[in-house]
Amino acid sequence: MVDPQRLHGHILMRTRSQDVTDTLRGWILNGTLAAGDRLEEIPLATRLGVSRTPVRSALTALSNEGLVDYQPKRGYMVRQFDASEVFAAYEVRAAIEGLACRLAAANGVPADVEGKLRSCLAQGDRVLSKGRLEAADYEPYQLMNITFHNTIIELSGNSWVDRFVSQTHAVPFVSDRIILWHDYPVILRSHDDHHRITNALITGQGARAEDLMREHVYFAGLFLKENFHMIRQNPQWAA
Amino acid sequence: MVDPQRLHGHILMRTRSQDVTDTLRGWILNGTLAAGDRLEEIPLATRLGVSRTPVRSALTALSNEGLVDYQPKRGYMVRQFDASEVFAAYEVRAAIEGLACRLAAANGVPADVEGKLRSCLAQGDRVLSKGRLEAADYEPYQLMNITFHNTIIELSGNSWVDRFVSQTHAVPFVSDRIILWHDYPVILRSHDDHHRITNALITGQGARAEDLMREHVYFAGLFLKENFHMIRQNPQWAA
DNA sequence: CCGCCCATACATGTATACATGATGCCCATA
DNA sequence: TATGGGCATCATGTATACATGTATGGGCGG
Numbered sequence: 001m002v003d004p005q006r007l008h009g010h011i012l013m014r015t016r017s018q019d020v021t022d023t024l025r026g027w028i029l030n031g032t033l034a035a036g037d038r039l040e041e042i043p044l045a046t047r048l049g050v051s052r053t054p055v056r057s058a059l060t061a062l063s064n065e066g067l068v069d070y071q072p073k074r075g076y077m078v079r080q081f082d083a084s085e086v087f088a089a090y091e092v093r094a095a096i097e098g099l100a101c102r103l104a105a106a107n108g109v110p111a112d113v114e115g116k117l118r119s120c121l122a123q124g125d126r127v128l129s130k131g132r133l134e135a136a137d138y139e140p141y142q143l144m145n146i147t148f149h150n151t152i153i154e155l156s157g158n159s160w161v162d163r164f165v166s167q168t169h170a171v172p173f174v175s176d177r178i179i180l181w182h183d184y185p186v187i188l189r190s191h192d193d194h195h196r197i198t199n200a201l202i203t204g205q206g207a208r209a210e211d212l213m214r215e216h217v218y219f220a221g222l223f224l225k226e227n228f229h230m231i232r233q234n235p236q237w238a239a
Numbered sequence: 240m241v242d243p244q245r246l247h248g249h250i251l252m253r254t255r256s257q258d259v260t261d262t263l264r265g266w267i268l269n270g271t272l273a274a275g276d277r278l279e280e281i282p283l284a285t286r287l288g289v290s291r292t293p294v295r296s297a298l299t300a301l302s303n304e305g306l307v308d309y310q311p312k313r314g315y316m317v318r319q320f321d322a323s324e325v326f327a328a329y330e331v332r333a334a335i336e337g338l339a340c341r342l343a344a345a346n347g348v349p350a351d352v353e354g355k356l357r358s359c360l361a362q363g364d365r366v367l368s369k370g371r372l373e374a375a376d377y378e379p380y381q382l383m384n385i386t387f388h389n390t391i392i393e394l395s396g397n398s399w400v401d402r403f404v405s406q407t408h409a410v411p412f413v414s415d416r417i418i419l420w421h422d423y424p425v426i427l428r429s430h431d432d433h434h435r436i437t438n439a440l441i442t443g444q445g446a447r448a449e450d451l452m453r454e455h456v457y458f459a460g461l462f463l464k465e466n467f468h469m470i471r472q473n474p475q476w477a478a
Numbered sequence: 479c480c481g482c483c484c485a486t487a488c489a490t491g492t493a494t495a496c497a498t499g500a501t502g503c504c505c506a507t508a
Numbered sequence: 509t510a511t512g513g514g515c516a517t518c519a520t521g522t523a524t525a526c527a528t529g530t531a532t533g534g535g536c537g538g
Contacts, residue, residue, distance in 0.1 A: 252491090254490095254491065254492090255491075255492075256491080256492090289492080289493090290492060290493045290494070291492095291493080291494085292491080292492050292493060292494090293491085293492070293493095296491095311499090312498080312499050312500060313499095313500065313501095314500095
């Protein structure tokens with residue numbers, strides 16, 4: 001991926017609007033701002049030490065991302081996502097990431113990408129070989145999982161796949177960054193999917209890779225749905 | 240669908256920012272603003288008779304929609320979509336609308352929705368029964384086609400499907416609004432797909448409906464790709 | 479006592495002034 | 509002549525003042 005900071009030899013500026021957007025998105029995703037909270041421009045501007053302008057810009061952006069609801073002259077509100085909407089996002093993700101696998105298999109897997117995938121597999125194997133999960137393993141495993149999925153998406157060469165999957169990630173609870181740690185066998189099986197998907201990709205079995213990925217993502221959504229209420233109440237159980 | 244103009248008994252205001260956004264989007268989609276054109280705030284503001292503020296707001300929104308490229312301190316540019324990117328959008332649309340069919344079939348088709356679909360079929364049959372296409376038929380056929388697809392998307396009950404398909408439509412040339420009229424047999428076959436899809440939906444054949452819709456949309460993309468250069472040069476051939 | 483209406487307070491929408499970084503020209507120098 | 513640095517210009521980023529629609533609360537009528 002091209003470094004988005006550099007282009008034409010210039011170091012692209014980072015504007016306050018972008019910073020504020022990222023900050024507010026973070027606050028929404030990590031729960032600092034709860035669903036239903038009103039987002040008032042002046043208090044936010046004061047809190048962030050900027051004027052209303054970048055705040056308004058950020059709210060517009062977040063509204064376009066779908067994270068906040070907007071009504072003219074009535075302001076912005078942190079959007080409420082219920083379980084069915086979150087699950088619906090996984091359904092779509094399953095279809096799109098399945099497509100990504102099919103395309104990736106058709107494109108063929110270059111040696112360096114194969115190495116990257118195998119490295120993800122090895123890392124997951126290492127973590128899971130202990131027969132249980134420890135807190136220290138959460139973050140590395142998350143990163144591995146993100147890398148694995150992103151690698152395939154990138155390999156698909158379809159920018160829309162990337163764009164839409166990114167959008168589904170920008171929703172509380174819908175993310176590879178969310179993993180439920182309390183059920184070791186589920187994670188074990190999930191990582192076994194990674195093995196089979198990699199195998200299918202490398203051997204050019206596009207349809208098989210697609211089916212595997214669809215189920216892989218779909219089940220993650222199903223599992224999340226079943227545990228949704230629990231997670232809402234105890235966000236620390238997910239990471 | 241709920242009337243977005245009304246909520247809580249209020250008639251929602253329309254802001255200049257929204258008007259400007261819609262105007263500029265229109266100018267981009269209909270070619271008034273060509274790919275690669277720089278979008279400068281002050282000239283646009285002058286041209287539209289507003290200040291820079293709503294223009295900036297609109298440009299931010301269009302940037303989030305992906306219609307314009309943005310680089311901090313360097314401004315906005317109408318995005319260039321090449322043939323491969325346009326085709327990539329159809330690939331994704333095919334996967335998502337296929338999913339919509341599967342979900343719709345699983346949900347079951349209420350009588351009124353079935354009536355709507357059958358009415359679309361009948362209208363298409365009527366237009367095509369003449370054995371050729373006349374200019375006067377373009378717009379009704381387009382509207383029928385849009386209605387048909389939207390009905391299924393709505394029936395899927397998955398808001399993300401709706402959202403993502405809408406996003407792919409907001410790209411020059413990727414739209415049910417674009418139909419290539421010069422090849423009657425292709426349209427005839429396309430409408431035959433509509434018949435089979437409806438049949439599959441009503442009889443609850445989710446997998447069949449999905450496969451049919453995937454191919455239906457995929458082929459539209461393929462056909463567009465093959466004729467892309469022609470259309471670029473003669474936009475009037477598409478409608 | 480309840481409900482409606484209007485006035486006032488306030489948040490958001492818009493315009494504009496000011497700050498800052500990008501672009502391009504000019505000229506000095508190799 | 510080609511190249512590179514510095515300065516002027518201008519578009520964009522931000523702050524703030526002003527305009528306008530919304531919502532709350534108190535008073536009036538039923």
